[in-house]
Amino acid sequence: MNMVSHNGETYPTSDLRWRSDSGALLDLDFQPRLTADSLSGRNRTMWRYREAIPIENDADIVSFDEGFTPLTPHVIAGSTFLLKQDHLFPTGSYKDRGASVLISQAKALGVDRVVEDSSGNAGAAVAAYCARAGIQCDIYVPDSTSPAKLEQIASYGAELHRIPGSREDTADAALNAAEGHFYASHVWNPYFFHGTKTFAYEVWEQLGHSAPDEILIPTGNGTLLIGAHIGFGELLAAGLIDRIPGLIGVQAENCCPLFQMWEQNLDHLPIRENTPTTAEGIAIATPARAKQIVDIIRSTGGQLVTVSETEIRSAYDIMNRSGWFIEPTSASAIAAAHRRPHAEDKTVVIPLTGHGLKSAGKI
Ligand SMILES: *Cc1c(COP(=O)(O)O)cnc(C)c1O
Numbered sequence: 001m002n003m004v005s006h007n008g009e010t011y012p013t014s015d016l017r018w019r020s021d022s023g024a025l026l027d028l029d030f031q032p033r034l035t036a037d038s039l040s041g042r043n044r045t046m047w048r049y050r051e052a053i054p055i056e057n058d059a060d061i062v063s064f065d066e067g068f069t070p071l072t073p074h075v076i077a078g079s080t081f082l083l084k085q086d087h088l089f090p091t092g093s094y095k096d097r098g099a100s101v102l103i104s105q106a107k108a109l110g111v112d113r114v115v116e117d118s119s120g121n122a123g124a125a126v127a128a129y130c131a132r133a134g135i136q137c138d139i140y141v142p143d144s145t146s147p148a149k150l151e152q153i154a155s156y157g158a159e160l161h162r163i164p165g166s167r168e169d170t171a172d173a174a175l176n177a178a179e180g181h182f183y184a185s186h187v188w189n190p191y192f193f194h195g196t197k198t199f200a201y202e203v204w205e206q207l208g209h210s211a212p213d214e215i216l217i218p219t220g221n222g223t224l225l226i227g228a229h230i231g232f233g234e235l236l237a238a239g240l241i242d243r244i245p246g247l248i249g250v251q252a253e254n255c256c257p258l259f260q261m262w263e264q265n266l267d268h269l270p271i272r273e274n275t276p277t278t279a280e281g282i283a284i285a286t287p288a289r290a291k292q293i294v295d296i297i298r299s300t301g302g303q304l305v306t307v308s309e310t311e312i313r314s315a316y317d318i319m320n321r322s323g324w325f326i327e328p329t330s331a332s333a334i335a336a337a338h339r340r341p342h343a344e345d346k347t348v349v350i351p352l353t354g355h356g357l358k359s360a361g362k363i
Pocket of ligand 1: 121218219221224284327329353355
């Protein structure tokens with residue numbers, strides 16, 4: 001297995017690098033060996049797909065026995081959707097899928113300190129898994145991040161750096177700090193995506209070894225969307241499903257560069273002023289993997305959609321009143337579901353990406 005850059009260069013996975021020499025994104029050319037039969041009797045965690053996770057030695061696994069979250073039917077605007085309860089992860093978001101694999105790789109490489117930047121949840125996940133592994137970490141977040149997330153990151157013992165300005169200013173600050181350290185970026189590091197892909201494996205198993213028709217995913221940097229595509233792609237290559245589900249990326253109207261690329265057929269990011277959104281987890285003006293995300297969505301016959309602040313707020317309130325406590329970022333996909341009723345025989349999955357306690361006191 002190697003790391004392969006988007007412009008075709010190859011690097012060994014023992015490199016501490018997070019991008020190619022010329023600055024291109026990296027992916028892994030990993031081929032899992034997993035059969036449906038081998039799964040029976042295994043622990044109900046994301047690590048049950050062990051052969052599909054590119055960590056060589058079991059001794060390096062950093063885990064809280066997370067994953068295999070429930071997939072529960074819920075009626076939204078007259079249609080039944082399946083809610084994948086990823087807000088029930090140890091740190092309260094699906095980012096734990098990626099952090100478990102990424103920090104396992106950091107441990108395998110013998111890294112003793114990592115740097116990460118995030119709008120909050122990825123930082124909390126990396127901080128928790130570093131604490132579990134005994135690895136030091138510096139987490140960079142925008143100053144405006146929800147107080148509960150800041151508190152959570154600091155509680156894990158991470159060095160918390162609050163950066164004034166935009167999410168991009170935070171990324172720049174982390175990049176400077178990453179010189180000479182391991183940049184545990186959930187956006188750049190390809191190992192993260194081989195954790196988030198376990199979402200696809202779980203849904204496949206929970207649907208009786210089949211793929212859903214569609215998945216509605218709140219999307220900023222695309223870490224769940226790309227992971228889902230890798231996972232379903234591997235299942236398809238192994239002959240375990242017969243098609244990849246249509247991936248619907250949901251963005252906030254106030255910050256929707258991917259939607260604009262998709263709608264205007266651009267192959268680069270648009271230049272546009274963004275305004276704040278209550279969906280802070282997807283408020284990403286310059287997603288590094290933008291082209292990859294849009295290409296994936298096209299290839300699955302999917303779509304990018306936007307939702308307004310009013311719709312997000314309304315979806316958030318309606319979910320709360322039905323007993324689902326999720327953060328507003330996660331409610332963006334519910335808002336999209338309100339606009340997308342579907343026929344009874346169609347299977348549509350929505351991940352609940354973050355727990356409501358994450359944004360308590362901010363919304
Ligand atoms: C990170 C996150 C997302 C979206 O992830 P991207 O990688 O930016 O696409 C959605 N919801 C929540 C709660 C998140 O923390």
